[in-house]
Every structure is written in C-alpha cells, then in structure tokens.
Amino acid sequence: MVSNLNFRTRVQHFRLNINDVKFNLMNDKLVRKVPYLLVLASLVVSFSSIFVELPVGQTTPQIVAYKVQGTTNLGDPGSESFWQNIPWVNVSLTANLQGVPTSGITPYLLVKAAWNGTDMLVLEQWPAPNPAVNTWSASPAAFVPASLLSKTTLNGVADLQELVPGVTYSIEKNYTGYISYVNNTEYQGRIVLSYSGLTLPLPNETSITVLPDGRILVPDNRGFQWLFTNYGLFYGYYVNSTYYYPDRTAIMWYMGTETNPSNCMNIGGDYANENFDGFTITKVGGSLSSGPANIWMWVSGATWNSTSDPAFQINMWQNESITGLNYTDYKDHGFAVPLYTNQSGLYEVDTAGFWYPPVQSSGLNGSLFYIWTGAKWENGYWVVEFVRPMQVPQALANYEPQFQVGKEYDVAFAVWQGKAGETLFDKSITSGFLTLYVSPQSPGTVTPTPATNTTNTSTATPTSASAPNVTLDVTIAGVIIAVIALLVLYLVYRR
Amino acid sequence: MDIRRQVIFLLLLGSVLQFMFRQTLFALLPLPMHAPFLSYLAVIGTFGLFLYLTSFLIYAFLSFRSERLLLPVGVILLFSTVVPVFWDGYNTTIVWFWLVIFSVILSSALIVSSLRILRNVYLLSLLPIFALSLYSYYPYVLLTLHVGGLSFPTALLFLLASVSFFTVVLSQKKIGKRGLISDVLGFAVVLSFLPFILELIRNRFLQMIMDMVIPSTLGIVFVSPSDLLITLVSLSLSVAGIVMALGKGLQELATGYLVIMTTSFLGYTGFHLMVYLFSPALGAFLLSQGFKTPITVQQANRADSR
Numbered sequence: 047m048v049s050n051l052n053f054r055t056r057v058q059h060f061r062l063n064i065n066d067v068k069f070n071l072m073n074d075k076l077v078r079k080v081p082y083l084l085v086l087a088s089l090v091v092s093f094s095s096i097f098v099e100l101p102v103g104q105t106t107p108q109i110v111a112y113k114v115q116g117t118t119n120l121g122d123p124g125s126e127s128f129w130q131n132i133p134w135v136n137v138s139l140t141a142n143l144q145g146v147p148t149s150g151i152t153p154y155l156l157v158k159a160a161w162n163g164t165d166m167l168v169l170e171q172w173p174a175p176n177p178a179v180n181t182w183s184a185s186p187a188a189f190v191p192a193s194l195l196s197k198t199t200l201n202g203v204a205d206l207q208e209l210v211p212g213v214t215y216s217i218e219k220n221y222t223g224y225i226s227y228v229n230n231t232e233y234q235g236r237i238v239l240s241y242s243g244l245t246l247p248l249p250n251e252t253s254i255t256v257l258p259d260g261r262i263l264v265p266d267n268r269g270f271q272w273l274f275t276n277y278g279l280f281y282g283y284y285v286n287s288t289y290y291y292p293d294r295t296a297i298m299w300y301m302g303t304e305t306n307p308s309n310c311m312n313i314g315g316d317y318a319n320e321n322f323d324g325f326t327i328t329k330v331g332g333s334l335s336s337g338p339a340n341i342w343m344w345v346s347g348a349t350w351n352s353t354s355d356p357a358f359q360i361n362m363w364q365n366e367s368i369t370g371l372n373y374t375d376y377k378d379h380g381f382a383v384p385l386y387t388n389q390s391g392l393y394e395v396d397t398a399g400f401w402y403p404p405v406q407s408s409g410l411n412g413s414l415f416y417i418w419t420g421a422k423w424e425n426g427y428w429v430v431e432f433v434r435p436m437q438v439p440q441a442l443a444n445y446e447p448q449f450q451v452g453k454e455y456d457v458a459f460a461v462w463q464g465k466a467g468e469t470l471f472d473k474s475i476t477s478g479f480l481t482l483y484v485s486p487q488s489p490g491t492v493t494p495t496p497a498t499n500t501t502n503t504s505t506a507t508p509t510s511a512s513a514p515n516v517t518l519d520v521t522i523a524g525v526i527i528a529v530i531a532l533l534v535l536y537l538v539y540r541r
Numbered sequence: 542m543d544i545r546r547q548v549i550f551l552l553l554l555g556s557v558l559q560f561m562f563r564q565t566l567f568a569l570l571p572l573p574m575h576a577p578f579l580s581y582l583a584v585i586g587t588f589g590l591f592l593y594l595t596s597f598l599i600y601a602f603l604s605f606r607s608e609r610l611l612l613p614v615g616v617i618l619l620f621s622t623v624v625p626v627f628w629d630g631y632n633t634t635i636v637w638f639w640l641v642i643f644s645v646i647l648s649s650a651l652i653v654s655s656l657r658i659l660r661n662v663y664l665l666s667l668l669p670i671f672a673l674s675l676y677s678y679y680p681y682v683l684l685t686l687h688v689g690g691l692s693f694p695t696a697l698l699f700l701l702a703s704v705s706f707f708t709v710v711l712s713q714k715k716i717g718k719r720g721l722i723s724d725v726l727g728f729a730v731v732l733s734f735l736p737f738i739l740e741l742i743r744n745r746f747l748q749m750i751m752d753m754v755i756p757s758t759l760g761i762v763f764v765s766p767s768d769l770l771i772t773l774v775s776l777s778l779s780v781a782g783i784v785m786a787l788g789k790g791l792q793e794l795a796t797g798y799l800v801i802m803t804t805s806f807l808g809y810t811g812f813h814l815m816v817y818l819f820s821p822a823l824g825a826f827l828l829s830q831g832f833k834t835p836i837t838v839q840q841a842n843r844a845d846s847r
Binding site: 080084085087088089091092093094095096100101102103104105106107108133134135136137138452453454476477478479480481483485525527528529531532 | 590
C-alpha cells in the first residue's frame with residue numbers, strides 16, 4: 047500500500063514514522079525514569095513526615111456521644127430513658143501485664159455516651175461476678191487517722207505484691223550495713239531473692255512476708271513494681287478470701303496531638319531517673335509517652351457513695367480535718383478522681399493528692415469532686431455512670447478536655463477486679479485508644495437490636511438487652527450503596 | 542524492568558519499619574527497660590508509616606490492570622490522605638461512615654477475588670492466611686455496628702496461617718543453589734527458635750519474661766498471655782517463611798504475609814487509620830500475585846546466575 051503513494055505522501059509518512067520513533071524513545075526514557083521518580087516521591091514524602099505533621103486518613107469513630115434531653119439519675123445509673131435509645135459499644139479489653147495471671151480478668155466493657163446540653167455522660171457496664179465491696183483503696187486509707195480507720199474494715203489498706211511461686215530468699219550476712227525484716231522479725235543482713243539461676247538483692251530495710259506455702263509477699267511501691275516486672279518476678283497482687291482490693295474503672299481522654307497515639311502508661315519510679323537501690327529508673331510510673339491525658343477513675347473503695355464503701359462509711363470526704371477540702375454529700379452520687387498524666391508523671395487534678403501528687407499546689411480546690419458518678423452492682427454486672435460538665439473552668443482546662451459538639455476525642459478504658467488481684471498497674475485495658483465523637487444528632491427512632499457480649503466466654507447477658515441501633519440503619523444503607531457501587535464498577539470494567 | 546518490584550521492596554521496607562518502630566515501639570515504650578534513646582526510634586516509625594502508605598498508593602495504581610478493585614482502593618486511600626488537610630471532622634460524617642463501610646466491603650471483595658489462586662488445589666493450604674485476613678474485618682465490623690458476636694482464638698488462626706505459609710514457601714522452587722540456601726536459612730531460623738522454645742517450656746522465669754516481651758512486640762491484642770508457646774512456634778515459622786520467600790525471590794509472598802501478620806489484629810480497636818484498614822486485603826492480593834506465575838526451571842536458573 048505504501049508503494050502506491052506519491053513521493054510527497056511517502057515523505058510525510060516517513061516523517062510520521064520518525065516522529066513515532068522519537069516519541070516512543072521519549073516515552074521509553076520517561077517510563078524508565080518513572081520508578082526512580084516514584085521512589086523519590088515516596089521517600090520525599092516519608093522524610094517530610096519526620097519534620098512536618100502530615101495527615102493520615104482515619105476510620106470512623108467507634109463511640110458516638112448522642113445529643114439527649116433529660117437529667118441524670120445517678121442514684122440509679124443507666125435507668126434514664128435516653129440511654130434506652132443508645133446502643134452499647136462492646137469494647138474488648140486485654141491484659142495490661144502479660145504473663146501475670148491476675149492481669150486481664152475482665153474481657154470486655156460495654157460503653158454508651160451522650161451529652162444533654164450541659165454535661166457529658168458516659169455509661170459503663172462490665173461483668174463482675176465477684177464484686178469487691180467493703181474494702182479500702184489503700185492510698186486514701188493512709189490519710190485516715192488510726193482511731194477512725196479501726197472503725198472500718200481493714201481490707202485493702204496495704205497493697206501487697208506477690209512474687210512468682212518458686213522464688214526463694216536468703217539473708218546474706220556479709221552486707222554488714224543492712225537490716226531486713228522477714229515476717230516482722232528483724233535480721234542483720236540483706237535479703238537476696240533467688241529464682242531459676244537469678245539472684246536479686248533487695249534494698250536495705252526491706253520487709254517481706256513469707257507464707258506457709260513459701261510464697262513471698264512484698265509491700266507495694268513503684269520501685270518494686272519496676273524491679274519485679276523488669277526481672278519477671280511479679281506474679282500479681284496478693285489476695286485471699288478476706289483480703290482484696292477495690293474494684294475500679296477508669297476512662298482516659300487523650301489531650302495530645304498525635305494521630306493514633308499509644309495508651310500504655312509507663313512502669314517506672316516515683317520520679318525520672320530515680321536511683322532505686324543502684325538501678326536507674328528512667329521513667330515515672332503512670333506517665334504516658336505519647337503525651338498528656340486526663341483520667342477519670344472511679345473506685346469502689348473510696349469514691350462510691352455507698353454503705354459498702356469504707357470511705358463513705360466514716361464520711362471521710364466530709365471531714366475537712368482529713369482532706370482539707372470542702373465536700374457536700376448529696377447522698378445520690380459519688381465522684382471520679384480526676385488524674386492527669388503526661389511524659390513527666392501521673393498527677394491528681396486537685397491540691398490534696400490522695401492517690402498521686404497534686405498537679406498544682408493551689409487554685410484547684412474542689413476539683414477532686416468535679417466529676418460525678420453513680421454506680422450499682424446488679425445481676426453480676428457493675429454499672430457506672432460518669433457525668434462532667436461539657437466545659438470546665440479555666441483553672442482545670444489545662445488538665446481536662448473541654449468537650450465540643452462536632453469534635454472527636456481519643457478515649458481508652460480500664461477495669462480492675464480487686465478480688466481477683468487487680469489493682470494499680472495490674473488491670474484490664476483497651477489495647478489502644480478508641481475515638482469518641484460528640485454528635486449534634488439525637489439517637490433517633492431506631493429498631494431494637496440485642497446487645498450480646500463479643501469477646502468473653504461468660505454466659506451472662508447484659509441486662510439492657512434491647513439496644514436500639516441507628517447505626518444499623520445507616521449501615522444497611524451504606525452496604526446497599528457499596529454493593530451498587532461495586533456492581534457499577536464491575537459493569538464499567540466489563541465493557 | 543517491572544516497576545512494581547521496586548515498589549514492593551519499598552512496601553516491604555515501610556511495613557517492617559512501621560511495624561518495628563511504630564506498632565511495636567508503642568507496646569515497648571512503657572516497659573521498664575534501659576533504653577534511653579528508645580523514644581527517638583519512633584521517628585523511624587513515622588517515616589516507615591509514610592513509606593508504607595505512599596508505596597501502597599503507588600502499588601495500587603500500578604497494579605489495577607491486574608486487579609481492578611485496586612483502583613478504588615487506591616483512590617479511596619489517596620482521598621483519605623488528602624481530605625484531612627482541608628476538611629476538619631471529615632471522619633465523623635455519615636458520608637465517611639459509608640465510605641468506611643464501602644472500604645470494608647471492597648477489601649473483603651479484594652480478598653475473595655485474590656482467592657482465585659486457590660483454584661490450584663495445591664494452594665488450598667493457603668486458605669488459613671486468607672481466612673486470617675478476612676477475619677480481621679470481623680471484630681472491626683462488630684465494633685463499628687455496636688453489635689456482639691462470637692470471638693475466635695486469634696493465636697490458633699495465627700498458628701494455622703504460619704504453618705500454611707511455611708509449608709507453601711518451602712515447597713516453592715527447590716531447584717538451584719539459591720533455593721537450597723533459602724531453605725537452609727529458613728530451617729536455621731526455625732532451629733534458632735527451637736532451643737528457646739524448649740528452654741521456655743522448662744524455665745518458668747524465662748516464661749515470665751517472654752510472656753511480657755513477645756506479646757508486647759507483637760501487639761497486646763495479638764495473643765492472650767496463655768498462648769505464648771503457640772505464638773512462639775507461629776512466629777518462628779512466620780519469620781522462617783518470610784526469610785525463605787525473600788531468599789527465593791518471592792517478594793510478593795513475603796511482603797503479603799508480613800502485611801497480613803502485622804495489621805490483621807488491629808481490627809479489634811477499629812484500625813484507626815485507613816491504610817491499616819486496607820492492609821489485610823493488600824496482603825491477600827500480594828500473596829495471590831506471588832503465585833500467579835508458576836516458577837520455571839529456567840527462571841530458577843536465571844535467579845541463580847544473578
């Protein structure tokens with residue numbers, strides 16, 4: 047066909063071919079450069095992320111705080127009608143300390159959230175077949191005068207660490223300047239623990255209790271928490287049928303700037319770079335590497351307004367000579383302890399410092415009682431409701447989040463079962479932060495959906511089995527749209 | 542030159558870095574260890590995450606001709622990366638909720654589509670790995686829909702997946718020195734774990750320490766404390782399988798399995814990042830790509846001669 051063309055056309059055709067070749071060569075060169083350009087672009091973006099905070103797309107929030115109308119009834123938490131329109135969110139919990147039999151007792155926690163114009167409300171429910179009542183939280187108990195303390199149970203007034211079964215001890219006399227105590231008997235020398243080839247000398251004046259079956263108990267402090275966890279000797283907190291610790295639950299609100307931060311609090315000393323018997327403990331126990339966070343902690347042995355709470359039995363919080371604080375007991379509610387953690391330590395958001403050092407020495411009077419709680423144990427479950435104003439006073443704003451409609455917050459949960467030996471840093475936690483969104487929407491009219499537990503082996507079912515679920519309607523709509531979109535994609539590709 | 546080979550290398554590098562210095566470091570930072578500069582390593586984790594994200598994007602756009610579902614995956618991932626810049630609160634909207642639901646369905650469809658390789662009866666043994674990647678969306682869906690359901694033992698799934706991966710990789714391309722060396726290396730990895738595992742059975746003290754260390758390095762939801770032995774066996778087989786796959790030039794297999802192993806269990810807390818949400822599906826697709834072309838004797842010889 048080409049041979050039939052005239053000369054001019056042949057020249058044009060030849061030029062076209064030359065251009066094709068040129069274009070192909072250019073194209074080929076370009077293609078060859080593409081991998082390098084792509085690699086370069088990828089590396090540039092990745093390196094930039096070190097210096098500039100780049101966005102990363104996130105998934106949807108897992109918990110929604112719906113707008114509701116009505117007041118709270120903390121005397122009977124969870125009974126308010128608006129809760130019936132909000133579904134439970136089943137949050138899986140895991141062991142905070144791996145390998146410790148007393149850690150991770152509670153497999154899951156059910157959560158609802160709402161706001162009523164003035165307050166943020168969080169409702170929790172978790173299985174607790176053996177609730178720890180009538181027992182002290184050791185830290186506030188230490189503030190109570192002995193004369194008053196003796197009028198209550200002495201359960202839980204001291205936290206005792208239990209070492210791994212099989213650990214033995216000896217008293218080394220060649221440590222001449224050392225004094226040790228075994229079952230309250232004084233000995234000259236230093237206690238040295240032995241376990242499977244490991245020897246661990248303990249600090250001067252350490253007091254241990256040796257049980258008839260050979261198990262060793264050590265009084266709790268952060269240095270020992272760090273030491274025994276570090277050497278794998280921490281077995282849990284000691285409990286028996288009559289001695290145990292209070293149940294607790296806590297909510298952590300992240301206040302830092304990281305996307306997808308870690309919620310693991312550090313195991314450490316009382317202060318940074320503490321010298322504990324020759325060991326340098328770099329971090330502070332309870333501090334949070336990923337930045338500041340506010341914690342709301344409810345304790346059945348101190349903040350539960352009940353006759354089964356020894357602190358309320360003796361009206362401890364109304365006793366200004368003990369607390370130095372002004373507390374009015376409205377009888378229908380207790381409170382949650384506000385805590386503040388950051389990279390430097392764990393603090394109590396008040397000026398008293400019953401559990402942890404106060405975050406400020408003045409200007410925060412009354413903040414200990416700022417978060418109200420209602421709690422009840424019913425049918426094998428704890429139900430605890432937290433209530434806090436959406437906005438806090440300026441003095442508190444550095445340590446607690448201001449809740450705004452339309453915003454989302456990273457939130458984590460923890461539960462302690464004291465009769466099973468969970469207390470302090472030994473607990474069940476969410477493995478990471480979840481996101482909570484403060485929605486301008488009401489829960490709406492929805493169809494009932496049974497809320498069953500997901501991750502446990504317990505056969506019990508939550509009492510509020512009828513949880514209406516607006517999410518389900520939205521999801522069904524979303525699934526229909528997704529399936530249609532996939533079909534459209536399929537048809538487009540097929541052509 | 543196939544561009545995708547380079548991109549998969551970046552993906553592998555990013556996956557390793559973000560796993561080691563972001564996911565793992567988050568679990569390690571709170572532990573009482575004498576490592577003063579540990580927190581600085583988090584910077585490498587951030588770098589790794591973005592390397593992983595960008596190479597994921599590039600790979601999705603380069604590979605959509607072989608798997609068309611990768612195009613919407615790439616578009617959604619790119620959109621989700623750009624959208625936070627100009628839309629505050631984007632992820633709390635109903636549109637985003639639908640997008641996430643769509644993404645879960647899309648990812649599941651991608652995994653099911655990748656299952657096509659299982660037409661080969663021989664590769665049916667890979668089923669546990671695909672099951673693991675598909676299962677990752679199950680706890681996420683339960684969490685998102687606020688409903689309950691049964692939970693399966695994740696450690697057992699991990700064990701089945703690792704056994705199947707090790708077996709299949711072991712049976713690949715035995716011809717040539719390179720294949721032989723890879724197999725030897727793989728067994729060396731397993732053997733290196735063996736004394737450790739045996740010691741662990743006998744030594745309660747070591748068990749206590751490793752009960753903390755191993756699950757922490759893998760992410761605390763990954764296993765329950767009582768599943769340490771299963772985890773270690775699975776881990777040894779997984780690492781050996783990955784080393785063998787890399788040695789044999791099966792980059793897709795190694796990367797795919799690593800991606801599934803490191804991101805599958807993030808569903809328990811809602812994945813948090815869209816890139817994590819798509820990752821199990823990407824891993825499944827990479828696995829299927831690894832078995833797409835049968836390896837011939839000539840290819841094996843060429844690989845040896847390089």
